[in-house]
Amino acid sequence: MDFNNLFDICIYNYFLNHERLADLLNVILFDGQDTVSVQDILILDSNASASLLTGNKTIKRVRDHLLLVSIDDQQCIIGLEHQSYADKDIFQRIMEYDYLSYLRQYNVYKRNAYEKINGVMTLAIYYGEKKWKSWMKDYSKTKTIRT
Structure with a gap:
């Protein structure tokens, strides 16, 4: 039995x-x-796929949760990513998720100028047993250059 997958399903x-x-x-x-x-919360379809604006590539991503949230009469899109293990590549995936969310809105906006493009943010929530410190390892390898 894949316990990591079972945990992800339970959290979802x-x-x-x-x-x-x-x-x-x-x-x-x-x-x-x-x-x-x-x-104030509407759960959106978390499947995202698009043709990239540059080149002939298409990408498809699936977020754990995607929400349309109204805060003070303004709407924003909030993605949730649940992590049961430390993943140093989560930052790249979050950038892709957010890009696809903006691109999806932009494509609707092009067809209907009355539509708004809402802000997008993603929260990565880590549930692992160990402290997530992989970013600290990568950061500590950089050197400060003094002039």
């Missing part, structure tokens, strides 16, 4: 509940203040 299903999503966003983004309510 756990956060299909709008109350849990609102609590998570309020704790992470608003220091626990009751800013986001259940009615």
Whole structure:
């Protein structure tokens, strides 16, 4: 049995509940203040694929969760990535996810100028047992150049 995959599925299903999503966003983004309510959250299709603007490449990515959230009468798109292990490449994947979210909105905007392009952010939530310090290893290898 693949326990990492089982854990990912359990976390995915756990956060299909709008109350849990609102609590998570309020704790992470608003220091626990009751800013986001259940009615402010819409779960979007997390499959993203697009033809890149440069070249003839297409890419397809699937986020763990993709939400349209209303905050103070403004909408934004928030992606959630659940990590059960330290993955030094998560930053690259998050950039691709966010790019595809903007590209999807841009393509709709091109066809209908009344549409808005909303801000996009992604939260990576690590549930692993060990401290995630892979970025620290890479960062510590860089040297400071003094002039």
